Amino acid sequence: MKIRLGTMFGDIIRSLFRRPATQLYPYERRPTPERLRGNLVWDPSKCTGCQLCIKDCPSDAIELIVLDKVAKKFVLRYHQDRCTYCAQCVVNCRFKCLNMDDQTWELASVNKEPFTVYYGKDEDVAFLLEKMARDNAGESGCPE
């Protein structure tokens, strides 16, 4: 094979007259692919509380808090910062109540709080948060 100098000459000249391949990310956004595995979303109406999703989660990112088993009152506590976005829970769910959103994927924050997300019917979540607040207050007041 012939040995030559500057085999990439054509490339570099062409690229002078071409748009750079770089994407200026925050200003320039490409549409996300359909199958993008972004944030987990949960539809409480279909859930039976079987906990199959939790069993196989590789990173303990989801917890199902049972408020009332008979009335199917559940709250899903989802830790975005632990989630590995593998979608195993979506596969495991037999009632199709879990899904991964393809739009919300920019997950940056300076502290950890926004990463704990509660899903559920509004009144259930409110009830749970209130209960937790009460418990916390009780705990801190109690021991000393």
Add this chain to the structure above:
Amino acid sequence: MDTSTALEKAAAILQPWALATATPEPNRLDVVIERGSLIPAVKALVKARWGFFSALTGLDQPPSGDGEPVREGCVEVLYHFCSAAAVVTLRVSVPYSDAKIDSICEVIPSATLYERELIEMFGVECTGTPNTERLLLSDDWPEGVYPLRKSFTGFQQAEGQEANHGSAA
């Protein structure tokens, strides 16, 4: 050479040292050998140019003490040789109390990395491996704590357990 003839050939080569042989899967041959016959067995394989040394696995078998006759804890060291689809495994068992095995580096020099991993993870001393400095664990990892033994279950407990273990042995 298809897989079964390769395995037959390997079985013939290893015949003099084999304590027991098994064929767990069609493409595999497990040969249990004594500690002392490891080097001759490996030498025979290399001399016959049977495959290449592919991996070294340590398997921890903790002591079982409930009910059955008490079995001493041991580490099973598995030397895997591959030739096309055929895999031959030499199985050598070394007890905790005398966790020593001869290094096969004189026959296969590249085995030293695997051996060092075995030393660090299972605490099996490979006599004769050229370099025994830490390869994978950090320099300040405590001596005598072998993370891949079943008795290691995390750091705080491990030290306690290791101490217990020492007193028991």
Add this chain to the structure above:
Amino acid sequence: MNNLTVHPLIGLLLFPGGLFLLASGLLYEWIDRKLVARFQNRVGPRFIQPLADLVKLLAKEEISPEGVNKPLFFILPVVALAAALTAALYVPMAGFVPAGSFRGDLIITLYLLSVLTLCLGLAGANTISRFAIIGATRTLTQLFSYEAPFLLALLGPAIAAASWQITDVDFYAQQHLWMAVTQPIGFLVALVGLMGKLELPPFDSPEAETEIVAGAMTEYSGRGYALFRLGKNIELVIGLTLVATFYLGGLANPVQFLIKTLGLLVVLAALQSLFARLRIDQTVGLWWRVGALLALAQLLVLFLLR
């Protein structure tokens, strides 16, 4: 052409020394980086980036490593920059008549330009960092390899003009056909020699980051590093000016200066992006076996034709 009435010393601070050189050095660095980026189909930095880098570095803490000769460690970058700035005095910067000019100033300029490299080598050898020492050895090895061919290549036009004075050569070049045409080999050697001098790829083995981190400058940080970088940028401008003066028909006015030096810079950037890095032994071999011989052959032709 230059009939300003300010005090010469103050004038010197603005032009050709001081401010003008700093600004043009940064500008040329940006153009170089941008061009290389465009050749590689990237976006490249914004024009403010070299200045931002400089300001950032100047504002950073300067750490002097253990085991160095402290005064030397701090003085070397200053000497390097000063040498580069001084060299600008004898070169027709921006197409104006040089601030100072005397017989034989070509030699002085060339050696002032080499002082920067020498300082770099010393700076590397001064520290006990292994990367810096290897970088220093390589820097000096490279210095010895390209210096002779580069000098020989610049001698060609000087001989043609029968003068060691840069202004004379400039004047001669303006009157005659471009010497890049009449002495093509010399031009090539000078251009590539300039790349070696500036340690641009493919001659960047003295600071090959994948081998020896940053070479001689590994231990430098903050102000010292900023001064070295600035020195290099200025050397880039001066080198380009020198080659343009000698080989591209002289520099009669600022417009010519801009067009010619920028044209050279485009070629330089293209060459930078075309090749893989040469090992130091290959660099030396290339210069002595090819570069020096070519330059000598060029001189021989010149002598024969006179």
Add this chain to the structure above:
Amino acid sequence: MEAQRKFIVPIGPQHPALKEPGHFQFSVEGEIVTGATVRLGYVHRGIEKGAEARNWTQNLYLFERICGICSHVHATALALGAERLAGVEAPPRAQAIRTLMSELERIHSHMLWLGVAAHEGGFETLFMYSWRDREIVMDLLESLSGNRVNYSVNLIGGVKFDVTEKHHDEILKGIEILEERTKHYLKVVTTDRTFLARTRGVGLMTLQQAELFGAVGPTARASGVARDVRIDAPYEAYPQFPVRLVTDDGGDLLARFKVRTRELFESYRLIREILNHMPPGELTTRVPRRIPAGETISRVEAPRGELFYFIKSNGSEKPERIKVRTPSLCNWASVTQVAIGHKLADMPMILSGIDPCFSCNDRMVTINRGSSSQVWTWEELRRYGIEYYRQR
């Protein structure tokens, strides 16, 4: 006396030539390397130990994270092993999709390597261009699986998603552009004078050496060793879509470049074939949660060479022991031996010549050390980090 006069150049654990932490010490005389040692473990994460505390499905994701580049093959090796132990086989369509992903991953890995190796050789332009074109395959992977890395294709007993008509066309189109570009790069690496000066005759490993050191993958094939698990012991859909062996007798870096780029063409051909003859059918089959007790060996061909899994199940939901032997570990030995006698400037090229993957090797958790001479425990470091950011 001799030993004291040795001049040792450390490369790593933090070094621009290494994109991952590993520590090499090269003793040099002038520019010539006279000895080399290696120290690994800077990215140990305790995966082999961690596997014993997780169930099979969870392990699939854990093992996928052994390597960020060849993540798919790790999960595949585990899934294949678990399926074999359970006595089931994934449906043909699932096998074909796994193979398709493996080959796409190989393309992405080889392109990445081409760029990195060019960068080590100071050929920035080739680096930039090959990585630009690598984006095509990354986009394909993303549109297929939803992720650029860690695709999570596998389930135990099948795959998660199907390849639709739309993907079919997309992939074919992408492959076409890539093939064109790869031809160009093959020309560049085999004809460019400056680049050849850095690769030809450098890092020479003979056939005998390669066999002795037990080198695997493209590194071994570049020395003429005919060793490829896809051919020797076909798995997944490779029996239906056979691969042609690519070898070269050169044994030097140039040969490694050639072998890897030629393998790319083989991957393109394979992908086209798979897409055109995609078997229909189900994507998953049922596998019990408890995998029957037993031992198995699962070997697959990762982009870097043979990946070896020894899997032992004790009949519970969790594996008893999973041993991973990554291809890089096999090839380390060759580096430390081959390095001797070369110039320091060639070290990064030789190192990257085997396409090392540090995180593949390191799977053990350790206590972190601070940068100063003072040794810090992980807790201290964590506390320091938290306090540092609180003050800001």
